[in-house]
Amino acid sequence: MISALDTYLGWDRPGHNKGCKRPHWDVAVRRDEHAARHHGYGDEPLKHSCPDPYCVHGNSFTKLTVRIVCTSCGAAQLVTGEHTADTGDTTTSTTALSFGLPPRQAAGLLLWPAQPWLDFGRAASDEPHDFVVTRTKVKQVTADVVVGQITQGRGRQRGVIWAACAVPDAEGEFGFGQQLRWVHANDGRGGGGSPLRTITAAARWIGARLAEQETGGGQ
Template sequence: MTTVQDTYLGWDLLRHFKGCTRPQWTVDVRREDDAFRARHEGPKHECPNDACHHGDRYERTTVRIVCTSCQMAHVIRSEEGLHSSSTKNATHGYGQPPRKTAGLLLWPGEPLLGWGRLSTDEPWDFLITRPGVTRVTEADVVGVVNQVRGKRGAVRWSAVAVRSEAGPYGLSPLRFAHAEERMASVPAAAKWAAALLAGGAQ
């Protein structure tokens, strides 16, 4: 399951060496079909589960990320089971600029259970923050807009707003005190959230 939260929350920036003057990453990927798994003086690697191919040989993917300025290098290795894909940012919201609507910023991201969403004019869900945010964190989020379907299958929008740890709406860790369903558009959902936030709703 994917959610718009997965697009922005829980990701960490790779660090540079202190004093890096021109931070810029180069990224390379290497795949090996027959890497050797060290035994460390132990027995042969094997798994009793027929569906698991754990053994002395395995597929390995290595991602090497190097700053061309400070020379900081991050190396990430994965065994068999790594799933990778290539896509345009527009498909899932990655890297898309936020929309300025009703005095708020709407950040597009992967929709909940996104099957078939690319057939609509608005394939994304949105996290809502106040203006001035450049990188979304959990503390910045003041609302969420999700695409839903009306009784006859038409595209409609639901929204939640006003953070509340004990709120009845939203997905953890983002819980909210207020919700509204079946609005006609993303701007309408943003205006609803903005009115609540401006009014100091609790």
């Protein structure tokens, strides 16, 4: 994750076949110990040697397969991967992932909980999430409905502040390398506007930038 936006954007959803009458996914995970490495089907298993005594990439590996099937329309997808110290599967919750939690409303906008980029110690804090911002009545976060982003930081005296970005634009000055770029940004400390010491203040700042855009005053 490199930004709060990655909680919602950049994910592909499995698709049902046309005319599916009862869309429903049956999801299961399989672990195959000692799966052999191959160049391709029918080839001899790869021989792996490595001088690193801690290398886990042996001639065999633990293979993970996620099977996703709709029993109504017959659509199916298999996702395979290798279980290592860095990759595999994790049992967690929506609270830790942020995705799946309901949005909160502030300043006439919806704030969708998002996994923070810098999350050390955040889980035990009063505000464990960053936020992706949309207008009200949005049911699902997609790139075309996002209007802002709110992320927690620290001020000069180590107090909590909230940085905010508003008005997505492909040529925006801020957010280079993220899922979206932005026309406006406030670092929460006063750079880009007034200091933002609460989530509500950050939401109001985003709302003001959106209002400027609508009236032409933000250009």
